């Protein structure tokens with residue numbers, strides 16, 4: 001085969017993924033008159049970003065003027081248990097207000113305060129009301145705005161086109177091979193730089209808020225091309241996913257419910273979160289229901305209620321209540337906003353939640369509590385990048401958004417993903433433009449590499465018999481759910497790793513025996529190649545981190561260990577297979593360290 005037979009498209013910069021990060025990166029490139037293309041596994045605008053509910057975090061200070069970037073930075077570092085890349089957290093806190101204002105200039109209509117400013121709501125781990133929002137449909141407004149703006153910048157979008165692998169010339173990016181999902185035909189993108197913005201890999205778990213696209217494709221492609229992954233042990237279990245009916249288990253219930261006053265109750269009707277306040281957060285958390293209510297009503301002297309502790313803390317508390325026999329009938333907890341807010345308020349502030357429960361569970365949340373439990377939601381870990389340019393270790397390969405790691409450390413605060421997408425999407429676009437400006441040589445996509453990728457992708461179509469990809473995916477999800485779950489032990493993780501190794505040989509023998517055209521079985525078989533890398537990377541990193549920190553809880557290594565602060569874990573492809581190793585963290589500047597450890601009173605004065 002000669003690649004001249006394959007459809008070829010050329011762009012200076014190619015972006016993989018049309019969520020918030022990918023589109024923002026594309027806009028940054030187009031602003032500098034670069035020939036920019038976006039490819040997306042699904043339709044433009046159909047991404048995780050559109051599903052985002054609660055809001056986007058930025059210290060605009062519209063609702064509480066004491067807020068500023070330093071307090072946002074401090075909250076983010078504390079939420080991430082001090083494992084975040086300091087520089088990323090700094091850039092994020094400083095630049096997110098500008099990115100939100102810019103969205104407004106591009107046409108996003110956020111909810112307003114009485115004074116006509118962008119309204120901001122409370123969320124877990126954020127000291128002040130900080131989340132700009134549009135009811136509980138914030139992602140829809142963000143993606144609509146970005147999408148409209150992107151189309152008017154003349155950016156080429158290639159939809160329902162799945163990236164398979166990156167092509168390199170002497171170690172630098174030279175192209176990417178993809179296929180059209182509709183026809184199954186291959187397409188070669190020749191490009192000088194690639195920005196991966198493919199989102200997370202939640203579909204490696206059985207109970208997840210993630211949709212079908214999130215199979216860790218960017219992680220797999222980056223790993224295969226020689227980039228490192230970082231912080232993969234930190235997978236966020238959001239405390240409130242639907243637990244009933246079984247067909248919708250895992251679908252997200254926004255933290256906005258708690259931000260707007262919802263409380264968690266056990267089967268005895270007790271508001272149990274008061275029993276789970278960690279020492280570190282006790283001075284900033286209300287210790288009575290009355291104080292929590294005063295805080296919600298805007299009393300600046302009161303402290304926030306314990307339902308708004310970070311997600312890791314709340315998810316573990318629900319799990320403990322269930323284990324103690326105080327769970328709800330379907331194995332979760334009750335989330336009650338009905339007895340706290342009027343029906344009008346709930347319908348206005350949480351319209352999607354109202355409809356979601358009405359349609360899917362036949363429950364009216366203005367009258368009854370919801371049943372909720374933890375669901376795999378977000379990857380703190382991802383592709384390792386330079387904080388300022390978002391470049392990976394592979395020249396010409398960039399990553400941003402959920403598929404990039406480092407910004408959130410051991411645990412992400414709600415709302416910090418949407419702002420991450422915009423801040424680092426822009427920086428990745430700027431980084432890629434700067435990179436291609438300095439390339440003088442002509443880059444080659446080697447025929448033999450293209451043939452190898454096509455052979456790997458099509459062998460499952462040639463076999464007469466073999467394993468069903470859907471059943472293997474289910475097996476993988478069960479392993480991750482049972483062995484690499486919300487709480488972990490070394491033994492369970494090692495057994496999980498062994499089982500994943502067995503699955504690798506099952507994957508080698510997958511058969512879909514049909515044409516590549518309109519073939520979801522083939523799509524599933526191809527996704528497995530990335531899912532297994534994602535699952536193995538999480539498991540190996542989780543084995544290596546022998547402490548409990550943020551979203552990573554080891555029953556055999558309780559609590560945070562001091563030395564755990566000194567390293568991050570990276571994952572790399574070697575001749576011996578996948579290797580996880582500890583790398584020493586770089587020291588922050590004196591100024592950042594001081595801000596992260598300052599008292600709120602000191603920072604509020606700034």
Ligand SMILES: Cc1cc2nc3c(=O)[nH]c(=O)nc-3n(C[C@H](O)[C@H](O)[C@H](O)COP(=O)(O)OP(=O)(O)OC[C@H]3O[C@@H](n4cnc5c(N)ncnc54)[C@H](O)[C@@H]3O)c2cc1C
Nearest residue numbers: 017018019021041048049054055163199401402415417418
């Ligand atoms: C239900 C829900 C609610 C949420 N609410 C909030 C919230 O209120 N606030 C907040 O900050 N965060 C929230 N999050 C998290 C946040 O929405 C995501 O982390 C974020 O949108 C990820 O954006 P992204 O641009 O990195 O990727 P995504 O928006 O996930 O987009 C990924 C893109 O990559 C494409 N893609 C993937 N693989 C390939 C491939 N092989 N080839 C081509 N294209 C590919 C996909 O088709 C898609 O276009 C929520 C998440 C969920 C699931």
